Amino acid sequence: xxxxxxxxxxxxxxxxxxxxxxxxxxxxxxxxxxxxxxxxxxxxxxxxxxxxxxxxxxxxxxxx
Numbered sequence: 001x002x003x004x005x006x007x008x009x010x011x012x013x014x015x016x017x018x019x020x021x022x023x024x025x026x027x028x029x030x031x032x033x034x035x036x037x038x039x040x041x042x043x044x045x046x047x048x049x050x051x052x053x054x055x056x057x058x059x060x061x062x063x064x
Contacts, residue, residue, distance in 0.1 A: 009054060009058075013054055014053070014054050014055040014058075015053060015054070015055065016053065016054050017043050017045065017051040017052065017053055017054075018051055018052055018053070018054055018057060019049075019051050020034070020042075020050050020051055020052065022051075022057070023051070023052040023057050023060075026057050026058075026061060027057060027060045027061055029060070034052070034060075038052075038056070038060065041053070041056040041060075
């Protein structure tokens with residue numbers, strides 16, 4: 001068994017910005033729902049690219 005699969009994310013991993021597709025997959029929410037319900041948690045990477053920090057994705061999955 002790999003120790004890395006059972007450890008909590010490091011602070012740098014929690015601060016990393018994941019693509020919206022990853023946020024959709026992890027939260028089971030559609031990107032439009034994420035934009036509507038959590039606009040303050042969306043990070044604009046460029047004019048066309050957006051993402052979310054892993055810590056915010058995990059908070060949404062916990063219902064926070």
